[in-house]
Amino acid sequence: MDTRTKILDRAALERFLERFRRDPASATVVTGWFDPLVAAHARRLEQIAATAVRPLVVLITSPPDELLPAAGRAELVAGLRVVDRVGIADRSHLGALPEGAAIREEEADRERRRGLIQLVRSRR
8 A cells, every 4th residue: 555645735724634634623733843753653653543533634733943844744654554634724723723732743743853952962
């Protein structure tokens, strides 16, 4: 199976978000950088999926100092079994999410990235 079929194009993402705004209980939305995708991301998404309303939709956001392009990160996240759909979100998408309706992982991603960088530096 080509997991890239899980990636929503802009129009499909807009349609999904419109439905989600009307009924936030219809899906579980997680936002995050996933830059780079690490095992901790996979474990966290599995944890969320275990108790989540399906579908589990991941919105890829961009950190200030992007390492990998958003499209590549979307492909990597789409490859995770627990993820049903992936979209690349811009500020307007995030602003349109109902307050508190999404699980925001950006701050945790900052810590995951910091830990990875420390690990790489310690092995030089």
